[in-house]
Amino acid sequence: MKKWMIILSLFLLTGCWDKIELEEQAFVVVVGLDKGENGLLDVTYQIANPQVGSTDRSKADKEKAYEIVTLSAPNLTVATQITNVSVTRNITLSHVKALIVGEELAKDNMFLHISETITKERGLRENVLFLVSKEKASEFIKHNKTPFETRPHKFYDLMGQRWKETGFVPLSTYQMYLKNTQHDAGAFLAIYSTAKNRKQEAKKEEDENVAGEVKIRSGSHTQSIGSVVFKNGKAIDKLTGEETRLALMLQHDSDVQEWTTSFTDPIQTKEAIGTRIIIEKKAKINVNTKKSSPVITATVPVKVDIVSVPSLVNYSTNLEHGEKLKSHIEKELERKTDNVVKKSQNELKVDIFEFYYRARRKFLTMKQYERYNWMKSYPNATVIIDYEVELYQFGEQVLPTNRQRVRD
Structure with missing residues (x-):
């Protein structure tokens, strides 16, 4: 019995022959x-x-x-x-x-x-x-x-x-x-x-x-x-x-959920409005590959928190001012994104937004997709980006400070 126990222990000990100590x-x-x-x-x-x-x-x-x-x-x-x-x-x-x-x-x-x-x-x-x-x-x-x-x-x-x-x-x-x-x-x-x-x-x-x-x-x-x-x-x-940031907003696997930035005040143009962009939903992107030059349309829904309004313009309860601010932010985001799209097509000549993931679904086989040659097709694509802005919060103090009352 002792003989068998010695033989068995030899098999169990062989697993440590190549071990390296932590301090080594x-x-x-x-x-x-x-x-x-x-x-x-x-x-x-x-x-x-x-x-x-x-x-x-x-x-x-x-x-x-x-x-x-x-x-x-x-x-x-x-x-x-x-x-x-x-x-x-x-x-x-x-x-x-x-x-x-x-x-x-x-x-x-x-x-x-x-x-x-x-x-x-x-x-x-x-x-x-x-x-x-x-x-x-x-x-x-x-x-x-x-x-x-x-x-x-x-x-x-x-x-x-x-x-x-x-x-x-x-x-x-x-x-x-x-x-x-x-x-x-x-x-x-x-x-x-x-x-x-x-x-x-x-x-x-x-x-x-x-x-x-x-x-x-x-x-x-x-x-x-x-x-x-x-x-x-x-x-x-x-x-x-x-x-x-703008490129990540259109990528399908981006983890970015919110970021802060500023926009020019649409009424007091010398001032800037501080905002927080909240991304709760992914952009809705459609790619049409029926023609040699693809047509890409994207709708990007975002919520916008107003962090600061140095001009003290009432954008919270004044519906006309609020709508003007909403439209202004949408146009600014679209303008800036269009500039990045043009840079990717004219200078970089490569898809930085991962539109090709959507394009690939339009083909029945990989060979058809490879023949379409997305790398060469993308620079000639028509890209239309629309933003849907929802003014979400205006902070704890909804109404701007009344300067006249402060002076009084």
């Missing part, structure tokens, strides 16, 4: 990719120290929260192995939160090939955040200071939630990049970021900027606003925060 692991939380010399790839790893910021912090008071390592290699797999030349622990990519690509590399023809080789890296998850940095990715990782978050991975977790709420950037992942590239019909919008302080004059409206143009006085210079447009796997141009 080096968890990479951010991977940066840049264009290197002689056709090589510059890879940057931000490796987290799990003790810093945890309950075991007393043992790591003098230790850094992370370590940054940059090296050149033919691909990501080789780079991961070479890292162990200077890092004693086993490099693992299973906890990577963000994949950051330098803008120079994103615009290079070789990036599509590089992105395909990344899929062969077993440890890297495909749902990691996908960002394009204005500067080199290595510089972004180095200068990205997170004053409120000791652990670097927490920054990307929380920022992902903020991006959903503001709509300043699309919520882009590496998996979405691969999916849209394989479709060969539309564009992929990636998060645009920078971590360097660029002393530029900000534009009039807060959402008319891209990363690096927003004037913020703070300890951290990291900014994420606007998006990078990828066509056939390669970055070709950028959209501002406002253009990104």
